[in-house]
Amino acid sequence: MNENKKTIITNISQKIFSRYGLIKTTVDEIAKAARMGKATLYHYFKSKEDIYREVVEKENRFLAQKINEAIDKEDTPKEKLKAYITTRMKYLNELANIHSALTEEYLDHYAFIERIREKNFQQEIKTIRTILIDGNNKNLFSIEDIELTSFAIISALKGLEYPWSTEISLPKIQENIDKLLDILFNGIVKR
Amino acid sequence: MNENKKTIITNISQKIFSRYGLIKTTVDEIAKAARMGKATLYHYFKSKEDIYREVVEKENRFLAQKINEAIDKEDTPKEKLKAYITTRMKYLNELANIHSALTEEYLDHYAFIERIREKNFQQEIKTIRTILIDGNNKNLFSIEDIELTSFAIISALKGLEYPWSTEISLPKIQENIDKLLDILFNGIVKR
DNA sequence: TTCTCGACCAAAATCGTTTTTCGTTCCATT
DNA sequence: AATGGAACGAAAAACGATTTTGGTCGAGAA
Incomplete structure (x- = not known):
């Protein structure tokens, strides 16, 4: 071969x-x-579908690699989380195939797309969990239910990826990310 | 008439x-x-489209009314925010027309749909801002940039509305909402 | 004058048939 | 084992005829 x-x-x-x-x-x-x-x-x-699956999986691996590289460059869990979302959004914009695979409704009924979405999601969960555990270990975070918190944070971050508002400038998007992370770290309740 | x-x-x-x-x-x-x-x-x-616009706007008004009623029943800004998201999701599930108007791609090119989406979004911003200001006034929240914080919280809550994960049970959804609100209030950083 | 509605119009959609395209396989060749 | 032009059959697209549908007209009733 x-x-x-x-x-x-x-x-x-x-x-x-x-x-x-x-x-x-x-x-x-x-x-x-x-x-x-x-x-x-x-x-x-095997088929045309098989070629497409290979392409999407390749981009998913590449995305994971870039995210891991960006996270490894940071020291604190805070910086790691920030690097995570920034890098993920940057590369999802560049990698059209994995982006389509994750979001396009017309691909919904392909079994392999379902598997890739699940895989990507498990990658997200694993990455966030690792960062949160690291934060707990360093006595920076105070998280009881790591799994549920990972899940909730991913939900929140999904709101950034979802094209729900039409007139958001790029600078505002970065401001929004920064503020959302600030809130996720510190909350809005008075300390 | x-x-x-x-x-x-x-x-x-x-x-x-x-x-x-x-x-x-x-x-x-x-x-x-x-x-x-x-x-x-x-x-x-005026037209078929005009009838549909009237229907969607009616449901949007109803949604706003229900949300305001739910919020008014609560005392604390925390409870108000919780009531907001819970009520919004509940009624978006029931009001098929406004739900479609906000989410269906095939409606994207109608000017009146764009206006309704913008209006609904402004309603969200206004509601969240009011709650946050109330929280600040009661010395419960510590928010400097109300506008940006409102925007960021809406982003996070959008992640709950977006059907990004396929296998989430209903109890888990509520758990997720509760945990996300907990994080938004208190943050994950050790207090 | 306002309101009503069946008939009508033109455009859009649907339908059945025919043609073309495309994913996949065949089979001879290297 | 690898290659690729030709062929196959199913699916998609194109086509023309017919039907449906959004919207209007104009007469009549209230």
């Missing part, structure tokens, strides 16, 4: 899927862009 | 729009259900 060919196909189809999505992209298009016959694609992949 | 007829049309069409949505509902259907001729509907309303 030629892993190099598989990688070529993945890289090339990644770009085309980014631009046109799963439906509008044709196998013929991918084959031509990769300078191969269509049958060759089927030598390396 | 017979306000009673207008009300009859609005109430009847509200039920039909709830069930079938804007597209699948026909003017003929509404006319028959209201026991009127089609032309009569056009005597009271």
Whole structure:
């Protein structure tokens, strides 16, 4: 099995899927862009869906890697959490396929999309939990139910990813993130 | 102008729009259900879209009223905020038209839907701000930037409304709301 | 004068049929 | 084992005819 060919196909189809999505992209298009016959694609992949799954999983791994790198650069759990959300949003904007996979309704009925969403979610839970446990251990946080708190924080952060308001400038988005993190850390109740 | 007829049309069409949505509902259907001729509907309303706008705005007013009633019943800003999110979610589940108006992509390009979304959002901002100011005045909260904090809290609460996770039981949803509110109030940083 | 509604109009949607496209496989060749 | 042009069959798109639907007209009743 030629892993190099598989990688070529993945890289090339990644770009085309980014631009046109799963439906509008044709196998013929991918084959031509990769300078191969269509049958060759089927030598390396099970189906068109399989190519797309590989592309989305690749971007999900890349996203996780970038998030982990950003978190590892910080010392305090506070900075880690901040790095987490900032990096996640930055790369979700860049990685069109994983972004689509997580948000587009037309992909809802694909089983593999469901698995990727679950995986991405478990990655989120794990990452947040790790940061919270670290915060508790360093006596900076005071969290009793780590699991529930992780879940609640992810809910809150989802509100940042969801395109619910149309007229928010980019500076305001960063201000919003900063303030939300401030509230999540310190709360609004007087100390 | 017979306000009673207008009300009859609005109430009847509200039920039909709830069930079938804007597209699948026909003017003929509404006319028959209201026991009127089609032309009569056009005597009271500008267009089909105009009837739908009236229905959605009616539900939005009702939602606001229910939220205000729930908030007024509480004494503390904490309880008010809790009542706010609980009541909002409860009634958004019941009021199919305003719920659709706020969330359905196929309605995105209607100007009146944009205005309703903006109005609903301003209502949210105003309600949250009022609660936060009350909290500050009672020396319970310690908020410097009311506007930004309102905005950030709304972001966080949006994460609860967004159907981002598929396998959440109803009890878990309530737990999640409670924990998120706890975090918003007290933060996770050790006090 | 206001309100009502059946008939009508034009545009949009639906339908059945035909044509084209596309995901996948076949099979000969390298 | 890997390759790729051709072929296959199902699905999607295109097409033209027909039906449906949003909205209006104009006569009549209240």
